[in-house]
Amino acid sequence: MSVSQKIETFALSDSGAKRTHNEDSVATDTRIGLAVVADGMGGYKGGEVASALAVNTIMSELESSLKRRREETADDNDEFSPESLAVKDVLELSNTIIYNAAQSQPQYGGMGTTVVLTLFYDNRMTIAHVGDSRLYRLRDDKLELVTEDHTLLRELIARGFYSEEEAKESQNKNLVTRALGIEPEVVIDIQEDVALPGDVYLLCSDGLNDMVEDRDIYLTLKQYNDNLDKAVAELIQLAKNNGGKDNVSVVLARPARGSSSPKNWAEKVVDWFF
Ligand SMILES: [Mn+2]
Numbered sequence: 001m002s003v004s005q006k007i008e009t010f011a012l013s014d015s016g017a018k019r020t021h022n023e024d025s026v027a028t029d030t031r032i033g034l035a036v037v038a039d040g041m042g043g044y045k046g047g048e049v050a051s052a053l054a055v056n057t058i059m060s061e062l063e064s065s066l067k068r069r070r071e072e073t074a075d076d077n078d079e080f081s082p083e084s085l086a087v088k089d090v091l092e093l094s095n096t097i098i099y100n101a102a103q104s105q106p107q108y109g110g111m112g113t114t115v116v117l118t119l120f121y122d123n124r125m126t127i128a129h130v131g132d133s134r135l136y137r138l139r140d141d142k143l144e145l146v147t148e149d150h151t152l153l154r155e156l157i158a159r160g161f162y163s164e165e166e167a168k169e170s171q172n173k174n175l176v177t178r179a180l181g182i183e184p185e186v187v188i189d190i191q192e193d194v195a196l197p198g199d200v201y202l203l204c205s206d207g208l209n210d211m212v213e214d215r216d217i218y219l220t221l222k223q224y225n226d227n228l229d230k231a232v233a234e235l236i237q238l239a240k241n242n243g244g245k246d247n248v249s250v251v252l253a254r255p256a257r258g259s260s261s262p263k264n265w266a267e268k269v270v271d272w273f274f
Contacts, residue, residue: 006033006120010232011251016207017244023047024205024249025055025113032063033120035253037133039205041179042102042111050098050113050181057094058117065089083119084126084190091115091128091180091188098181112179116147116203120255125195128188131176134209136217138200143218147189150178174206195255200225204235207248211239221252228252 009028015021023040025048038054040047069082069089078085094115102108114131127135132149148154152175156162167173180186195201200221208217216238224231232250239248 005030005256007035007253007255008228009035009251009253010228011035011249012232012236013205013249014236014240014244014247016247017240019245019247021045021048022247023051024207024247025051026203026249026251027055027059028251028253029059029062032066033125034058034062034117035201035203035251036115036117037203037205037249037251038113038115038180039131039133039207039247039249040111040113041176042108044107046102046108046111047113049101049108050111053098053101054091054094054113054115054180057097058090058115061090061093062086062119080190081124081126081192083121083124084128084192087117087119087126087128088188088190091117091130092186095180095186096184099184102181110182112181114176114179114205118201118203118253120195120253123195123255125193125255127191127193130186130188131179132174132206134202134204134206136202136204136214138202138218138221139196139198141222143214143221145214146191146193149176150189151176174210197255197257199255200228201253202235203249203251203253205247205249207244207246208235208239208250210246211242211244211248228254 011026013024013026025038028035038051040051065086069086102111114133116129116133119126129147132151135146137144153173220234235250
């Protein structure tokens with residue numbers, strides 16, 4: 001890993017065990033600290049087109065958007081960092097591009113895509129998502145779900161109509177209530193947090209978490225912690241072994257250790273203990 005890299009990443013996307021097309025798209029850019037997963041939906045190639053439009057827009061526009069936002073004079077009233085504002089810019093742009101394509105070409109009518117994105121910078125990170133693609137974080141030996149699905153089911157649970165147990169049996173658990181490209185405007189969930197060098201971040205489409213229990217995701221990340229390319233392949237294989245009904249995409253990202261300079265005493269102590 002070169003010094004200029006902010007993260008190391010490992011990514012795979014697979015059509016699964018049942019489907020012939022893969023409507024998911026994944027991408028990473030270690031230079032700017034980016035990882036993204038999108039899960040498209042819509043008839044006649046609409047899903048593939050929508051998720052590809054989202055990922056391509058992010059990959060081509062985020063760097064210039066970051067530059068623009070970082071050059072702006074900081075406004076004390078800004079709720080978000082320049083990095084988060086740049087992420088918001090490109091996701092809103094993606095929404096517009098997909099929406100316009102769907103409006104102008106009948107075969108793509110109604111297409112849309114989920115998205116989950118992480119951007120790492122200065123020991124911090126921005127997390128953005130729309131829909132039911134997820135971000136998990138492994139830290140201090142605990143796996144935690146960072147994002148909250150935008151699904152009908154989640155809303156019904158939040159309002160007390162369903163228990164978590166009843167929810168597992170539900171037929172329409174994958175009905176997403178928010179996606180890029182469906183409406184002219186979209187509300188994007190954005191979080192900012194610290195990112196620690198030992199953390200492992202997992203971005204995935206629902207084809208992983210519908211097929212593989214959180215416990216097995218945790219155990220796989222533990223087992224292959226020193227070999228994250230194996231972890232990615234193993235997670236995809238687990239999803240396929242368990243039925244693989246949907247396309248399955250996994251991106252793992254691990255923040256790089258600040259620089260190549262020798263560690264100071266305090267950092268070494270921290271390493272011994274964790
Ligand atoms: Mn899916």
